[in-house]
Amino acid sequence: MFRFPVSLGGQGDNLKQTQPSDEQHHRPIMDEVDFFRSEKRDDQNVITEETHRLHVKRENSRVDDDDDRSMGINTGLNLLTANTGSDESLVDDGLSVDMEEKRTKIEMQLVAVMRQEEDHHHLATIESKDKDTNRHEAPEMVPRQFIDLGLPSAEVSSDERITSRSPQSLLEDSSSRQRAKRVLEIEESPENESNGWGNPSKVSKHNASSSNGNGNAIDQSAAEATMRKARVSVRARSEAPMLSDGCQWRKYGQKMAKGNPCPRAYYRCTMAVGCPVRKQVQRCADDRSILITTYEGNHNHPLPPAAMYMASTTTAAASMLLSGSTMSNQDGLMNPTNLFARTMLTCSSSMATISASAPFPTITLDLTESASDVNGPTNNNPLMQFAQRSGFAELNQSGLPQMMGQALYYNQQQSKFSGLHIPSQSLNAGESVNAAMPANPNFAAALAAAITSIINGSSNHQNGSSNSSNNNVTTSSGDRQ
């Protein structure tokens, strides 16, 4: 069993934030992006003295998180509230190059250890995870698939997905099918295979070409299409112009939205050339202290190792939010992710609401509520907050990450994310799942990003080779690019 030494150094976070560094203003190399918020001493100690341990430093932009040191879980993301002042494209910074390099190495090692751990246990049940944790340490690059938990690959056909769904899921309502059908046209277009953004304008363009009367194909892909169009929105209070979610973003447009005096900013992921992921940032018209960040699309590049944990978490979260009780027993019981999600679902379903206002399925993480009333005064770790609130409070420090890692591995191996089994009636297009989560806004931002990636990652999986051919992904996110 992995142990997760506690290093929830809010002070460390604070320290980094206050550390002046020229490198902070440099756009980091992707591989060196630091998503962990950990103190140098802690990381080194963990790796050199306890190589078998995974040390994941929680991210936290707040300064009053000393109590979190008592917690044993870490989101693994260095998610700071961006405060660039000019909506500059950003990535988590606040660290010197040396620290970033060291931490990157550490992260790599941690991920490698975790993955190897999962290699030995991925078929075991979660209960069997309380075994040895001493695993060889072999630094290796994190495959991009960790976040690409989208639809099964071509080998895992849509039929399989459908059969794995509950019988109810096969009953699609006409509206969702219509909407999904529209989106489907995009999917079938090669240029959109990597485009999770789904330009509506292209939908109609491809309608004719794909209206071949193949109802089955449409049905099978309807849910996929719906999911691919899914967006993840985060509502969080932040004075910063944009939440830092661990990715680099470049602003490509700004528009005044009707009914909102605050402009809406459009960002595009620049961590990799041609990454179709985009996000919109806008302040709430009613309460301008609330920052609404909407993510759409799936990354076509490796995300920082720290996001491994995010992937696991978001897998569970998305599974919880999207698949709900319609998950098949097979998926729900055998998939650790779903098990995690199910557990959370049972306890947090009260936080979820459904609306039909969104044009596409939207997961809204409402983080505007205070977390203190739910989690108590000693836990500001967003992940643990989420877990605790979702019924995982009884997990020990190592239990949760282990489960998450297990879920992650499962998803990696199976290319089968429970969210992918979202029955169409479970989350029709136009529905919005709203989960009020008291958590760190930055965590939520990353969470949303990962959820979006997961949900929309199906596009990459549709092409069986897409995962290993990132370079083939063209810059098709734009209409005229």
Place this chain on the structure above:
DNA sequence: CGTCTTTGACCTGCGC
């Protein structure tokens, strides 16, 4: 000088 932001123009979908 290269990169990024700004911002007006353009494109598209949708409702009337």
Place this chain on the structure above:
DNA sequence: GCGCAGGTCAAAGACG
């Protein structure tokens, strides 16, 4: 068909 709104592009300027 027209107008509106959302989304995107790309030239120009700013910045390091």
